[in-house]
Amino acid sequence: MTKIAPSILSADFAKLGEEIKDIEKGGAEYVHVDVMDGHFVPNITIGPLIVDAIKPHTNLPLDVHLMIENPDQYIAQFASAGADIISVHQEACPHLHRTIQLIKSEGVKAGVVINPATPVEMIKPVLADVDLVLLMTVNPGFGGQKFIESVVPKIKEVASLRGENGYHFEIEVDGGVKEGTANTCVEAGADVLVAGSAVFNKEDRGEAIQALLASRV
Numbered sequence: 001m002t003k004i005a006p007s008i009l010s011a012d013f014a015k016l017g018e019e020i021k022d023i024e025k026g027g028a029e030y031v032h033v034d035v036m037d038g039h040f041v042p043n044i045t046i047g048p049l050i051v052d053a054i055k056p057h058t059n060l061p062l063d064v065h066l067m068i069e070n071p072d073q074y075i076a077q078f079a080s081a082g083a084d085i086i087s088v089h090q091e092a093c094p095h096l097h098r099t100i101q102l103i104k105s106e107g108v109k110a111g112v113v114i115n116p117a118t119p120v121e122m123i124k125p126v127l128a129d130v131d132l133v134l135l136m137t138v139n140p141g142f143g144g145q146k147f148i149e150s151v152v153p154k155i156k157e158v159a160s161l162r163g164e165n166g167y168h169f170e171i172e173v174d175g176g177v178k179e180g181t182a183n184t185c186v187e188a189g190a191d192v193l194v195a196g197s198a199v200f201n202k203e204d205r206g207e208a209i210q211a212l213l214a215s216r217v
């Protein structure tokens, strides 16, 4: 079953608690939290303080996507703030295996992310160790961007590697996922669809989630 992980980047930050309750009621399975530092990506968003603030408002797992330089320095803070899954970019981790182990040592699930221009080859050495592989389908930094079609073969490649090797990670896609592109991702092998603007730009968040799920063939 496909899971929807609404990205709160496009939510109304003045009423985050309410927004999160709405997506939980509407059928979301994760809350996707985009953390940006103004260095790894040009935008600045939120930190552990907000993760801590939203935690009591939901029973859904908090899926924290770190788009920051030197993530090792902040992993413990995000874990104690209530993150359930912490994902780091391969491009930001010179010692990727060590960083994945650090996340796991905090008792949370570990994810690895690659940008559209990064080949799957770069994360092959950690595929046996991760709980989540996140493939960016836009260049990270902003919500509301256009889906990059050339990532689709990478979704298929990761799904094949999982099948051939008996790995257990989930495959998540992030960026430009909406009715139309959702089905392409699911057909290629994605299990979890991150959707920011497709969920929060619609008045009824529940209806938006259901429309995404229904758009799969």
Ligand SMILES: O=C(CO)[C@H](O)[C@H](O)COP(=O)(O)O
Residues within 6 Å of the ligand: 007, 009, 010, 032, 034, 065, 067, 138, 139, 140, 141, 142, 143, 144, 145, 174, 175, 176, 177, 194, 195, 196, 197, 198
């Ligand atoms: O990581 C991200 C951007 O870096 C966001 O999760 C992503 O862009 C979601 O927004 P949208 O669904 O509107 O594309």
Ligand SMILES: [Fe+2]
Residues within 6 Å of the ligand: 007, 032, 033, 034, 065, 174, 194
């Ligand atoms: Fe994200």
